[in-house]
Amino acid sequence: MVMESVSEYVIVLLVEDHPGVTMKIAGMFARRGHNMKSFTGAQSEQKGLSKIVIKTEGTKEQVEQIQKQMNKLIEVVKVQVLQPDNSVIRELALIKLLIKDDLTHQKILSMIEIYHGKVLDANLKQVTLEIVGNSEKIDAFLDIMRNMNVLREVSRSGNVALLRGTESVFLH
Amino acid sequence: MPFYDEIYEDPDIRSILMRHEQAAGHAAEGFAVASGKLGVVMTTSGPGATNIITALANAFYDSTPLLAFSGQVPTKLIGNDAFQEADLIGSTMAITKHNYLAKNVNDVGRIFKEAIHIATTGRPGPVFIDLPKDVQLAECSLKSPIPSKINLVGYNPVSFSNAVKRQVKIALNIISEAQYPVIIAGGGVLLANAFQELKQFVDTLRIPVVYTLKGKGVLSDDHQNVLGLIGMHGRKRANFAVSEADVVIAIGCRFSDRITGDLQKFPGQQNSKIIHIDIDAAEIGKNVPVDLPIVSDAKLALEEFNRQIQKKIKETQEFPMNSWWYKFIKELKESSGIPNVTTSGKTGKILPEKIMYELNEILEPDDIVVSEVGQNQMYCGHYLNIRKPRTWITSGGLGTMGFGFPASIGAKVAKPESEVWLVAGDGSFQMNLAELATLKQHNIKINIIILNNQYLGMVRQWQELFNEKRYAGTCLQCKNGEYWPDFVKLATAYGFKGLRINKPSEVSMALKTCRSSKESFIVEMMIEPESNALPMLPPGGALNTFISRKREKKSIYDWYRRLPRSESEIADYKVEISKEDAFSVYFEKEVTT
Numbered sequence: 102m103v104m105e106s107v108s109e110y111v112i113v114l115l116v117e118d119h120p121g122v123t124m125k126i127a128g129m130f131a132r133r134g135h136n137m138k139s140f141t142g143a144q145s146e147q148k149g150l151s152k153i154v155i156k157t158e159g160t161k162e163q164v165e166q167i168q169k170q171m172n173k174l175i176e177v178v179k180v181q182v183l184q185p186d187n188s189v190i191r192e193l194a195l196i197k198l199l200i201k202d203d204l205t206h207q208k209i210l211s212m213i214e215i216y217h218g219k220v221l222d223a224n225l226k227q228v229t230l231e232i233v234g235n236s237e238k239i240d241a242f243l244d245i246m247r248n249m250n251v252l253r254e255v256s257r258s259g260n261v262a263l264l265r266g267t268e269s270v271f272l273h
Numbered sequence: 274m275p276f277y278d279e280i281y282e283d284p285d286i287r288s289i290l291m292r293h294e295q296a297a298g299h300a301a302e303g304f305a306v307a308s309g310k311l312g313v314v315m316t317t318s319g320p321g322a323t324n325i326i327t328a329l330a331n332a333f334y335d336s337t338p339l340l341a342f343s344g345q346v347p348t349k350l351i352g353n354d355a356f357q358e359a360d361l362i363g364s365t366m367a368i369t370k371h372n373y374l375a376k377n378v379n380d381v382g383r384i385f386k387e388a389i390h391i392a393t394t395g396r397p398g399p400v401f402i403d404l405p406k407d408v409q410l411a412e413c414s415l416k417s418p419i420p421s422k423i424n425l426v427g428y429n430p431v432s433f434s435n436a437v438k439r440q441v442k443i444a445l446n447i448i449s450e451a452q453y454p455v456i457i458a459g460g461g462v463l464l465a466n467a468f469q470e471l472k473q474f475v476d477t478l479r480i481p482v483v484y485t486l487k488g489k490g491v492l493s494d495d496h497q498n499v500l501g502l503i504g505m506h507g508r509k510r511a512n513f514a515v516s517e518a519d520v521v522i523a524i525g526c527r528f529s530d531r532i533t534g535d536l537q538k539f540p541g542q543q544n545s546k547i548i549h550i551d552i553d554a555a556e557i558g559k560n561v562p563v564d565l566p567i568v569s570d571a572k573l574a575l576e577e578f579n580r581q582i583q584k585k586i587k588e589t590q591e592f593p594m595n596s597w598w599y600k601f602i603k604e605l606k607e608s609s610g611i612p613n614v615t616t617s618g619k620t621g622k623i624l625p626e627k628i629m630y631e632l633n634e635i636l637e638p639d640d641i642v643v644s645e646v647g648q649n650q651m652y653c654g655h656y657l658n659i660r661k662p663r664t665w666i667t668s669g670g671l672g673t674m675g676f677g678f679p680a681s682i683g684a685k686v687a688k689p690e691s692e693v694w695l696v697a698g699d700g701s702f703q704m705n706l707a708e709l710a711t712l713k714q715h716n717i718k719i720n721i722i723i724l725n726n727q728y729l730g731m732v733r734q735w736q737e738l739f740n741e742k743r744y745a746g747t748c749l750q751c752k753n754g755e756y757w758p759d760f761v762k763l764a765t766a767y768g769f770k771g772l773r774i775n776k777p778s779e780v781s782m783a784l785k786t787c788r789s790s791k792e793s794f795i796v797e798m799m800i801e802p803e804s805n806a807l808p809m810l811p812p813g814g815a816l817n818t819f820i821s822r823k824r825e826k827k828s829i830y831d832w833y834r835r836l837p838r839s840e841s842e843i844a845d846y847k848v849e850i851s852k853e854d855a856f857s858v859y860f861e862k863e864v865t866t
């Protein structure tokens with residue numbers, strides 16, 4: 102048998118705004134042993150409907166199976182699977198860095214600039230910033246900070262995504 | 274309580290009080306399967322509701338339309354761990370098709386309407402509704418409490434589409450090129466009520482039919498193309514046909530591990546093709562790779578098949594059946610009937626095969642057979658002649674011991690004119706035996722046949738075959754060899770009669786006594802304790818690897834050898850069937866429903 106290739110997919114769900122919906126979705130992932138790398142949810146552009154974005158990893162067949170299982174949940178109105186080449190996928194990270202000395206401070210600030218970060222709060226002891234981008238970019242920045250031993254805390258939003266172009270995934 | 278109070282004197286609602294909520298759930302399932310309608314079960318909050326969890330799960334894995342609702346503590350107390358509060362929404366999430374917590378009385382009408390719609394359409398299943406006490410008591414302020422329309426944006430079950438027409442056309446091409454096509458009929462055929470359509474399809478193409486445990490009865494076991502149960506405890510001839518198939522047409526079945534055996538050796542892997550018709554897209558391609566998926570209601574898909582076949586026959590004046598294969602299968606079926614085993618087992622007790630033989634003698638086509646779980650279930654699934662749809666009821670996906678007895682009660686309520694037989698293991702029967710009181714109270718007649726092997730037999734069988742007879746936790750005897758309960762005395766305790774038999778020669782008489790009894794009747798049949806449900810596939814084995822008795826080994830290899838494989842062998846086997854013959858079957862309108 103050929104080894105099937107595993108890649109990342111982003112599953113976008115339009116769901117009814119009921120209590121317990123996220124539990125049903127998360128429960129389905131857990132029960133069927135699917136991998137959930139990030140999960141976000143908030144109001145959509147349509148009244149009464151929320152949009153949930155889940156990043157997952159698997160083979161094409163596995164992702165198809167997830168899509169079908171999601172479709173079976175009564176409160177899930179629409180399911181779409183996105184891939185990096187047909188969509189924009191972004192994440193936001195809030196990061197708190199500790200300043201130990203002037204040298205690291207300078208380095209931190211220049212890295213923030215390179216990564217197009219934006220400082221939200223700062224004093225002599227710490228810098229709190231945001232970075233927006235794809236997850237790999239955020240990972241890379243965090244790695245550098247970790248290596249510099251200045252990373253205090255991070256809070257990541259998980260992925261949000263839209264199809265490229267004028268096309269929309271959902272109801273009109 | 275408020276709900277019960279409301280229906281207390283309602284002439285349209287018949288409520289049957291059971292002794293245990295789990296049993297009430299299974300009874301509602303039995304009712305649903307026997308009648309083809311929705312089963313309904315109601316319980317009190319907390320422990321009453323947690324008691325129906327097993328029934329919900331059972332209905333979920335068998336796709337049985339079931340509406341369950343329970344009381345709940347008043348909305349203000351929810352989340353406070355109030356007396357008899359339990360989180361049923363959380364607990365039932367993974368084992369229901371959908372669930373609701375009704376928080377406002379004005380939503381109740383809508384919720385019930387939606388729940389019934391969801392439970393009975395698409396791939397059916399259980400829906401659970403949590404009804405807090407204050408909501409039950411509140412006055413509805415709407416003019417029309419039940420909305421006229423259902424508005425579920427996220428729920429549009431497909432039953433048919435234009436794509437189906439195209440796929441059916443492709444399927445017919447694939448089938449017309451097949452030499453060894455086989456149909457696997459699953460529970461989906463039953464759920465779709467596609468019996469006539471399946472029969473017409475089979476009678477036209479004369480393709481052999483095997484079925485899953487849930488598909489038993491969708492086409493009569495007497496039908497010449499029906500080879501019987503497949504899978505772990507299937508008929509050898511059925512497993513043989515599937516392992517040799519070059520095209521498998523699976524209708525409403527989900528290729529569970531119990532029917533496929535070793536997936537690597539199951540058709541669909543090498544030179545054979547699988548056409549899979551199912552209403553649930555998520556079942557297609559889940560367990561086996563499928564060459565042609567058809568997402569459709571089984572009835573509508575089969576109608577489309579029949580329509581296209583008919584059209585082709587009209588155009589070409591040719592009959593599209595594969596006559597040599599039909600002849601082969603017919604001979605195979607005729608040569609492999611069920612023998613009447615008159616001998617006793619090694620300790621002198623009755624062999625279960627004898628009971629199956631005699632049951633087949635006494636069963637009328639309208640009789641309903643309900644099994645428990647274990648060897649008793651596999652004997653029934655394997656041997657019994659079921660001739661009409663909805664006359665065979667068993668717990669499939671979940672395999673719930675204790676399902677059978679209450680389910681038989683529900684079946685009898687649905688079909689009071691039919692004799693209902695419960696074939697139970699001594700272990701399973703004890704799981705819900707309190708319902709004997711329900712039989713008495715509501716004057717419900719069930720023919721209860723207990724196959725008493727004094728063991729949790731199916732597990733013991735595995736221990737015998739795979740654990741060197743280490744019968745850990747499966748013997749139901751006391752240390753001194755005594756066995757309790759005395760099922761005949763148990764019958765008397767509940768005001769019925771009962772009979773215990775030990776000899777093969779008594780089986781027929783006992784069944785007749787049971788049938789002719791006016792009230793429920795228990796026959797306790799002492800069967801050979803270490804009898805096994807054979808043949809069986811070893812766990813993980815392929816469909817053509819059987820564990821079987823010595824005397825049964827030969828026959829299937831004969832058929833394996835006889836199966837024509839090369840083109841010339843096939844040509845030699847070919848038979849001429851006159852057009853009249855072929856068409857007479859085709860236009861036969863007799864229906865089994």
Ligand SMILES: Cc1ncc(C[n+]2csc(CCOP(=O)(O)OP(=O)(O)O)c2C)c(N)n1
Pocket residue numbers: 645646647648649650671672673674675697698699700701702724726728729730731732
């Ligand atoms: C509720 C439940 N518990 C345990 C099992 C596991 N199990 C499957 S078959 C079986 C033995 C059944 O014994 P019995 O009812 O006497 O039937 P037999 O196999 O002896 O005919 C058991 C314990 C089950 N299927 N369901």
Ligand SMILES: [Mg+2]
Pocket residue numbers: 698699700724725726727728729730
């Ligand atoms: Mg037993």
